Amino acid sequence: MINIGIPSKGRLKKGVLKIFKDNNLNLISERGERDLFACIKKYKNIKIIYLHAREIIERLSDGSLDIGFSGYDLFKESSTNIQKKIIVSNKYKFGNANLVLAVPDQWIDVQTIADLEEIAFILKEKKNKRLRVATKYPNLTREFLFSKGVTQFRLVDSLGATESYPFTGSSEIISDISSTGETLKANNLRVLIDGKILASQACMLTSKSSLRRNDVKKFIRLLLKN
Numbered sequence: 001m002i003n004i005g006i007p008s009k010g011r012l013k014k015g016v017l018k019i020f021k022d023n024n025l026n027l028i029s030e031r032g033e034r035d036l037f038a039c040i041k042k043y044k045n046i047k048i049i050y051l052h053a054r055e056i057i058e059r060l061s062d063g064s065l066d067i068g069f070s071g072y073d074l075f076k077e078s079s080t081n082i083q084k085k086i087i088v089s090n091k092y093k094f095g096n097a098n099l100v101l102a103v104p105d106q107w108i109d110v111q112t113i114a115d116l117e118e119i120a121f122i123l124k125e126k127k128n129k130r131l132r133v134a135t136k137y138p139n140l141t142r143e144f145l146f147s148k149g150v151t152q153f154r155l156v157d158s159l160g161a162t163e164s165y166p167f168t169g170s171s172e173i174i175s176d177i178s179s180t181g182e183t184l185k186a187n188n189l190r191v192l193i194d195g196k197i198l199a200s201q202a203c204m205l206t207s208k209s210s211l212r213r214n215d216v217k218k219f220i221r222l223l224l225k226n
Helices: 010-022 053-061 072-077 113-127 138-147 162-167 182-186 208-212 214-223
Strands: 002-007 037-040 043-051 067-071 086-091 097-104 131-135 153-157 173-178 189-200 202-207
Touching: 002 010, 002 053, 002 214, 010 067, 010 202, 043 053, 043 214, 053 067, 053 072, 053 086, 053 202, 067 072, 067 214, 072 086, 072 138, 072 189, 072 202, 086 208, 097 113, 097 138, 097 162, 113 131, 113 189, 131 138, 131 162, 138 153, 138 173, 138 189, 162 173, 173 182, 173 189, 182 189, 202 208, 202 214, 208 214
Parallel strands: 002 043, 002 067, 131 153, 131 173
Antiparallel strands: 037 043, 067 202, 086 202, 097 173, 097 189
């Protein structure tokens, strides 16, 4: 069997389903839209599994998925050991979004990372506190801030609407994925001028261990036709 992971919801799912449709690969789920599995009528050796986009990355790394579709942001957020086990087979022109650093609008004197570094230093020196950054992307955020010389910060794991954290006393700023910036703007947040951490898009990913199989390579070529 060739096991293929598809995001279970959202824009990524919609875009991936279009890839299959454009290649005349009709997915069939016996139990309707809520079914977590699907098959392709003319390919008996293909099993489709609908999973959370983050879980697809994990399953590719442990070899329980051969091919998977997810966001480039989630791939790059995963550990180095996981990334070493996965190949990015293709990038698509949908699912585009940026991982960014955003601050409250009222921070009018904070426009750049350099300004943010100054705020972090002041917090540490005068209040003995670290600048708190709420995020679902701790690895990418930490790496980015360190690369810009910002070291006096503490990451706060976001479990829900990250945009709310600065206004509930849970963090000072946030790092979040944004496609248009409208959600940030609606919640009185502003992206720093040089605050783009990563540009993301939908990707086809392949487990390196599966690339030894001719049937997997053949099906990847089929998916790349359109």
